[in-house]
Amino acid sequence: MAYAAVLRSEWTKIRTVASTSWTLATALLVTVAIGAGLCAVVNATFDDMPQTARVTFDATQMSFSGMLLGQLAVLVFGAMVVGSEYGTGMIRTSLAAVPRRGALLLGKLTVATALALVVGLATGFLSFFLGQALLGDHGTGLGGENVLRAVTGVGLYLALLAAFAIGASMMLRNSAASISLLITFVLILPIVLSVVDATRKIASYLPSQAGSAIMQTVSASADGQDVPYGPWGGLGIMALWSLAAVAGGYLTLVKRDA
Template identity: 80%
Template sequence: MAFSAVLKSEWTKIRTVASTSWTLTTALLVTVAMGAGLCAVVNATFNDLPKEQQFTFDATQMSFSGMLFGQVGILIFGAMVVGSEYSTGMIRTSLAAVPRRANLLLGKVSVATGLTLVVGLATGFVSFFLGQALLGDHGIGLGGENVLRAVIGVGLYMALLALFAIGASMMLRNTAASIAILITFIVVLPIVLSVVDATRKIAYYLPNQAGSAIMQTVSASPSSSDVPYGPWGGLGIMALWALAAVIGGYLVLKKRDA
């Protein structure tokens, strides 16, 4: 099968499964809604914040504060893109139609991450403009220093997160297990490690901690100076995680039967 046909097939699978479409839509809506709500609260209580927090306030990142919840939708989407085929047995049909497993995985990854990138960019721009409007005098324009990079970074972050989820789910081949492990690793573990000084530096190198640096325009505090990378360096670390997950997924797909 030609690769263009593989892409068309994968697009059809994603488009015709309602659950995958809804998870992406939910990720966008939750991120925008949560970010807007928090921006409104901050605007109303800004003068009550400590002076240090006012000085280091990152208006741009505040628009994306809903990403903590929205990224769960991206993880579920990535898990379902793979898991739905294994749970229904459709993977056997897919492998029969596309015997070259590298092509099958590449097609799946290309379509899913491309779609997530589009949704992520939409999420970034809508979250930003709505959030800044609600921040009022405490907001910032798109032309501010590093602002456009941060807004576009939302799309890049979400695309890499989906890529990581697809690779990990290909290794696990079970939707429920993939979702549980991904949420624990991406959402819960960094919070737990960040609480303890001895493990905080480990958390810096986890996918979401590193990748989310691309959405920051202001250092959170003087203590953040021990973070060993900048915005693009952090995104690079996340990209390595995603690449490792996809390679692992390919090795499992290549060696195991459907």
């Protein structure tokens, strides 16, 4: 099967399964709504914040305060892109139609990450403009220093997160197991490690903390944190995690029976 046909097939699978479509829609809506609500609260209480917090305040990143739940939705989306086929046995039909397993995985990655990128960019720009409007005098503009990079970084980060989830799910071949592991590793583990001084630096190299640096316009070192990389360096670390997961998924796909 030609690669273009593989892409059309994967696009059809994703858009005709309501659960996968809704997870991306949820990522956008939840991120925008929570970010807007928190921006409104910060605007109302800004003068009550400590002096240090006001000096290092990142108005752009504040718009993305809902990213925690947005990330969760994208992880579920990536897991379901793979897990739903294994759960229904549809993967056998897919492999029969596309015997070249690398092409099948590449097709899934291309379509799913492209969708995550588009949704992520829409999420970034909507969250930013609504959040800044609600921050009032404490907000910033798209032309501010590093702001455009941070806003577009939302799309890049969510696309890499989707790729990471697809790779991990291809190794596990089960939606429930994949979602549980992804939530623990990507969302919970960094928080746990960050509360202990001895493990805080380890947490900074995990996918979510490293990748989210691209969405900051104020260096974390400004509020006393030791940051071992910049925004693009953090995204690069995230890309390496995603590449490793995809490589693991590929090896699993080619070496095991469906």
